[in-house]
Amino acid sequence: MGKQTGFMEYSRQVRREREPSIRTKDWYDYTVPLTDQEVQTQGARCMDCGVPTCHVGMEINGVTSGCPVYHLIPEWNQLVYEGKWKEALDREHEQNNFPEFTGIACPAPCEGACVLGINEPPVAIRTVERSIIEKGFEEGWVVPKLPPKRTGKKVAVVGSGPAGLAAAAQLNKAGHLVTVYEREDRVGGLLTYGIPEMKLSYEVVTRRVEILEKEGITFITNTEVGKDITEEELKQNFDATILCGGATVHRDIQVEGSNLKGIHRAMDFLHLNTKSLLDSDLQDGNYISAADKDVIVIGGGDTGTDCLATSVRHNCKSLTQFDIYDKKGLVRDMETNPWPQYPTIHRVExxxxxxxxxxxxxPRAYAVMTKKFVGDEHGDVKEVHTVNVKLRYDEEGNKVRDEIPGTEKVWPADLVLIAIGFSGPEQDLLDQLQVETTAKSTVAADYDDFRTNVEGVFAAGDMRRGQSLIVWAINEGRGVARECDRYLMGETMLP
Known part of the structure; x- marks a missing residue:
């Protein structure tokens, strides 16, 4: 697809970034769009490969490769190259309800599986994807589409993150009456309160939610199922329930001093900052401030990076990010990390x-393990004690981190943010519904079926699969909608 010789003629180009010294003074999008012509040139790099692997999502050694929603990537690259933007938008929406979310916040495993990426920079798939949907909104092509008829069946969706939104959108297309319950004051789940404003603006979420509302979906916020609504009320008022509450139980560091004041979970830090920002432009003071503090972020992933960006905007005094792993190479090791696996390389986000x-x-410090936290006489954290470690595997293949003598270090810290992921979903609602769980505490429901042990109750997204990617959440939301529709109607036309 694209121009047959485009990959030889054109260089990879992604969205530009605003100057860091300027953008850190505001909370606006840190990127700048490419021109239409520049995006079309990027579409031209799609190389008409014989067996494209970018659009087929799979897991290789536990890591996602390719696109889990099976995006028609070569097709919309071709259409963009030809200037057929509206047709490209139709192709996007055919497999993905929310390309604006994945175009911004997905780590692009599709690019890791791009055939061109074997020995050249891959096609800028995520940039093209986002450009298509943004043009669609600008041109007024993204409009509500009401289902041709209603079935009279009612479905409750618990959670308004990407899995819940995708499930609701698909079930609404099938004609069911869908109500989405969200315990926070705004719709979006971690799209809203887990990703900072300069990375994924709340306006991007609300413009899509407004379309879903006009299509007939009801959103009820500030309502926690299991507390404000009982399981009996769900059974009485709905024909089926879909659990999409996410995996929101944080992993914590169990070391000496972890209960000191000033040590917070990363999501609490990000959540409160976004809420205060949206409520009052941070004027209410209802957030955890990094201003004039020595900040330590423990965890080398995307959430940790979001904590860095937020702390800089607070005008922190110093900033360090601990990564338990060694610094990676600039290019993939084709022996241990062969294509089409997602390339585990050093990235500067x-x-x-x-x-x-x-x-x-x-700000990164590599191969660092936290040993203990030390506080002052008031119980506030003041130091983090660490040691460097070397990773090895034992006879059973388990990871073992050996401490390296002489690498002990003490770091000043007024604020510590724990960003080491999530262990699974909260259990209270699952216990109330008597839903069976797995050894990992996730809901026991098979992929491609999504049914729990409770009649009429389904589960999808991180609540079922554990902490994962936005694009997998959309995949599962679409899948659970299909199976719920089959349950309600005896058959389904949903993909």
Missing amino acids: YGHKEAASVLGED
């Missing part, structure tokens, strides 16, 4: 660039 620009250096 937006938060790293911002910290380096404002504070003078990349």
Whole structure:
């Protein structure tokens, strides 16, 4: 697809970034769109490969490769290259309800599986994807589409993250009456309160939610199922219930001093910041401030990077991010990390660039393990004690981290943010519904079926599969909608 010789003629180009020293003074999108012509040129790089692997999502050694929603990537690359933007938008929506979310916040495993990426920079798939949907909104092509008829069946969706939104959208297309319950005050789940405003603006979420509302979906916020609504009320008022509450139980560090004041979970830090920002432009003070503090972020993933970017905008004094792993190479090791696996390479993300620009250096410290926290006489954290570690595997293949003598270090810290992921879903509602869980505490429901042990109750997204990607959440939301429709009607036309 694209121009047959485009991959030889054109270089990869992604969305530009605003100057870090400027963008860290506001909460607006840190990127700048490409021109239409530039995007069309990127579409031209799609190389008409014989067996494209970008659009087929799978897991290789536990890591996603390719696109889990089976995006028609070569097709919309071709259409963009030809200037057929509306047709490209139709192709996007055919497999993905929310390309604006994945175009912004997905780590793009599709690019990791791009055939061109074997020995050249891959096609800028995520940039093209986002450009298509943004043009669709700008041109007024993204409009509500009401189902041709209603079935009279009612479905409750618990949770308004990407899985819940995708399930609701698909079930509404099938004609069912869908009510989405969200315990927070705004719709979106972690799209709203887990990803900072400069990375994924709340306006991007609300414009899509407004379309879903006009299509007939009801959203009820500030309502926690299991507390504000009982399981009996669900049974009485709905023909089926879909659980999409996410995996929101945080992993914590169990070391000495972990109960000191000033040590917070990353999601609490990000959530409160976004809520205060949306409520009052941070004027109400109802957030955890990093201003003038020595900040330590424990965890090297995307959430940790979001904490960096937020702390810089608070005007922190210093900033360090602990990564338990060694620094990776700039290119993939084809023996241990062959294509089409997602390339595990050293990346410099937006938060790293911002910290380096404002504070003078990349904030990351590698192969660092936290040993203990030390507090002052008031119970506030003041130090983090660490040691460097070397990773090895034992006879059974388990990871073992050996401490390296002489690498002990003490770091000043007024604020510590724990960003080491989530262990699974909260159990209270599952216990009330008597839903069976797995050894990992996730809901016991098979992929491609999504049924729990309770009649009429389904589960999808992180609540079923554990902590994962936005694109997998959309995949599962679409899948659970299909199976719920089959349950309600005896057959289904949903993909």
